[in-house]
Each structure stands twice: as C-alpha cells, then as structure tokens.
Amino acid sequence: MTAHVDLNMARTLAKSSAVSVELLPLVARFSLRAGTSEQAALSKALGLALPTKIGQCARKNKLEVLCLGPDEWSILAPEDQAVKITDACEAIYAKAPHSLTEVSDREIAVQITGVKATDLMTIGCPRDLDLLPVGEARRTIFDGVSAVLWRDGADEYRLDLWRSFAPHVISLLETGCTELAAE
C-alpha cells in the first residue's frame, strides 16, 4: 500500500549510506508546443535558444528548457519568473503562434544523490543510464510511470513526477534506499 506523502514541503525523504532522496522545492513549470518556424521568435522572447535535439537542455538565469520532442519543450523557472515568461510569450503570439501551458501543479521533483544513485535509478528505469550524458534529460518510464529523468551529475539525478503518481514512486525509492545500504 502507498502511504500518504506531503508533497508541498521540500525535505529529505530517505537517506542511507548509499544514497539520499530529497523532495525539491516547487518551481514554475510550462509545457511549450511550437512549430519549427516559430522557434526563433520564441527563443528571443525567452532569452535563450530553444534546444532542438531531443533530451538537450538550455540553461540561463535559473531558467531551464528541455527539449522533449520535435515540437515540445518543458520550461522550468523560479516561481517569481512565471509571469515574466507568460507575458513574453503572449507578446509574440500574433506573429509566432504557439501553445504555452502552465503545468506547475502537475509535477513535483525528487533529487537522488549518492554513490549508489545510479543503482537506485535502475530499479525503476529500464534505460541504459550510461548513455544518458550529464547535463541532459529524457522523458522515460519509471516503474510504470511516465517521468522526466534529469542527469545533473555522475551520481546526481532528478525525477520530475506527476503529482498523483509521486507517492507510488517515492515509496519505491525509499525501499531501494534502505536496501542498497544493506548490501
């Protein structure tokens, strides 16, 4: 059974000698969909070039943009920058039509760090994580749940999870955290 987890308060969820699992503070999240011809105008409005290769990230002034598909991006920003982003995109909407949807409440982020962080990821993710370069991210599946997996360092991962699936994944990570330390 999955226990209730308070997802609004950033804190350490599980910690062992092998790995530590932290719930990160909430950030503003946007889903951006646009065609090839609108990308230049949107890059200018956001102040950073939209990455065009799936899985690549662009970062500038605490803004993180991840390319999820050929016409899809995920934008992460501090909560106080949300209005700035919506205003900038709205201003160019007439000449560069696109879809910008705020999805801040949809997802939460969990950070996994420690010497066995990669081992912990492999209990839920079927990918070969050696092929995921540091600084990039991929949308993938984690124990049956669609998730965005960021590789922030060799032993540092971040999982963006849909809020309703989060307790399920977090309980798996907590179990894995304990078991990896007991090995």
Add this chain to the structure above:
Amino acid sequence: MLLVHCPYCDETLPELEFTYGGEAHIARPENPADKTDDEWRDFLFIRTNVKGPHFERWRHAHGCGRFFNAVRDTVSDRFLTTYKADAPRPDLAVLLADASMKEPSK
C-alpha cells in the same frame, strides 16, 4: 525485452517506453460517405495479419510521444528498420537483403 530504435530521438530504447499502434500505411478514404458498408468494414477492421515482415506503427509514448513506422518480423520479433511517420514505405527486398548481410544465420 525488445529494443526499439526511435527515429525521432535517434536512440535504441527499451520496449517499455513504446506502445504498439497497429498496421501501418492504411490510408483513410478521401470520402468515407462514398464507401459501401463492406469497404468501410474492411478499412476499419480487416488487416493483413502477416506472418513474417510486417509494416506497423509504434508510438514512443513515454518519450518524445511520436508515432513512427517499423518493419518487424512477426515470427522472430526482429526489427528490420524503423522510420519517421512521413517517410516513404521502404523496399522490403532491400531490407531483407540488408538483414541477411548483417546476420546471415537469421
């Protein structure tokens, strides 16, 4: 587990990220109202049910979200190729020749 190459992500990834989308290259009639009931039934439900290389659609559901086409042998589950949804249908004879060059035993 099968490993599937996504032509949009350009990576070979575990089957768990993908969903199967039925037979490929089935064109919707330009004007469905002109079709008889039998023709419409055939369009909706009747498939070739190939034993051997099968042209089929897949979707990278837990990834880039794109539909793409693949040629998979329904007997051995071997993927001969995958290609983008708007790419032309590849020549099966060429694919089979390529496959037997790479792994003649199969």
